Amino acid sequence: MRDETGPPSGTPARPYEGPLERVDDCTWRIPKSYRPGMHVDGLIFADERLLPQLRSDRAPEQVANVAFLPGIQRASLAMPDIHWGYGFCIGGVCATDPKAGGVVSPGGVGYDINCGVRLVRTDLALDEVRPQLVPLVNQLLRDVPVGVGQGGPYVFTPAELRRLMAEGVPFLRDRGLATADDVACAEAEGRIADAEPGLVSDRAIARGADQCGTVGAGNHFIEVQVVDRVEDARAAAAFGLRAGQICVLIHSGSRGLGYQVCDDALRTLRDAPAKYGIALPDRQLACAPVESPEGRHYLGAMRAAANYAFCNRQLLMWQVREVFARIFGRSWESLGMTLLYDVAHNMAKLERHDVEGVAKEVCVHRKGATRAFPAGHPDVPARYRAIGQPVIIPGDMGRASWVLLGGPRSLERSWGTTCHGAGRCMSRTAATRAARGRSIRHELELGGVVARCRSREGLAEEQPAAYKDVDVVVDVVHRAGLSTKVARLKPLGVIKG
């Protein structure tokens, strides 16, 4: 029986009332004295405009919870798109030192392993696309699998999937479904090393069999955008962006395969905290030392799921190219549909960082947070290394998205990390209530955005007002030096589940 009267008393959606000490214009501290067991402070990047929202849910408490993790270095961090998640907050970042008992926690990555975004450039201008926008978006909805329960045209056998998870996007290149350029322009060239597909369960393989090349639902989407304005001409030129140019933004992750890898890991780790003597304030933070059998098992399977996610976005881009070719009557190559960059925002990686003057390998968890390495970093693709890593920040479907540049202070302040989006500021149920009696699709149309969605709930739950203003969020990371503004993009058309 369903009760429609509303949430019961004593439920956990309550505001944060703990300490938030101002460090500077863009940084707020939760001191480690706040709760016994915190090993480090919490540090949240935000400004005065974001503070009321910041205090409105449990996310700051989750920042404090992460500070309990063994081996955590410097601080438990959160980006300005922070909001309540499970385990870690969304926007949460932490690094642990494996040599100091540091742990890896699947809750610091999330169920959607290597959820991320890729931005595709075109040579098309706004006046060429505007007349074709409705047929283009309708064709995208017809041809690209999107929504709950939608399988895709690419079905892999279990053996093929294991190779795909080991080899990443190069597996698709060898089958004519990716170019050498596509491989070169993805984080880690679309293949995280040391993936262990043999550690991925049969159930995860079954969940992923027909989902590589599908968008999914929730906040995932494909969006046709136009470059609204350029803020950094030099970086924009290096990234091949100019005002008035049409681009396509793709947001999805590792689909059912990744969700199951995380679920399997959390079951395996149920007894690990007791085994390793780790006291945790939240079961969802279940973890094990990086250098333990359980930790290595999770990392191997997680990397395999991450490679699946890179391939998912690659196959989505491939289908988008085919739709553009059909609508505009030219090959995608002649439309200039090249990949600018593909970047993850749910991932744990072993990276070398300077920690109090000592070079260390640490396990960096980014959950709803994007890697943002500055110029010169060896992990930035060769073609961008002189200028810095492209960072792609999806906003909401009514206002804007951004391309940023890995910032000069990101390594010292945030393990080379910045925000991942606008961040929700309204629950799904509240957004649905707010949409009653309105047509979100019509409202978007009035703003010049053609939106198509498979589900009844999708547009209501994902309406622009459900998100913070991405311009404000990006302004904070820009001023904090985590990543700097390159170009603002406006949505024109979107398909969602």
Place this chain on the structure above:
Amino acid sequence: MYTIHEHTADLGIHVTASSLAALLADAAHGLTAVIAGDAGQIRSLTAETFDVSGSDPAWLLRDWAAEVLAAFDLRRMLFREFDVKVDDTGLRAIARGERYDPARHVLAHEVKAITQHELLVRPIEAGWEAFFIVDI
């Protein structure tokens, strides 16, 4: 009885029932409502039996809900009836429903997983209470 509950990005399900078995059945009804919206569109055409082991009520609820979710994800099964029996070692459930048909069924959400954040199952004066969050 279940209530769909506020969470910033995901959804919570709060359940109360007179017994643990009824609680587990209503938790599955709540999950089905999140996935499919109106359970009235689902017909009881076939039955599946689930066996889930575990003695901790919280883990039992989470693992049972994960099985109901997996039935949809792997076999596209939607259920409208759940007959649950519980003993000290786990549960046996008979679920009746039908395979998802895009021509007949309107779905509401893609549930990625049953989380263990804020997971709660406890006896209360009137029976049992549970709370769990599903990742959307």
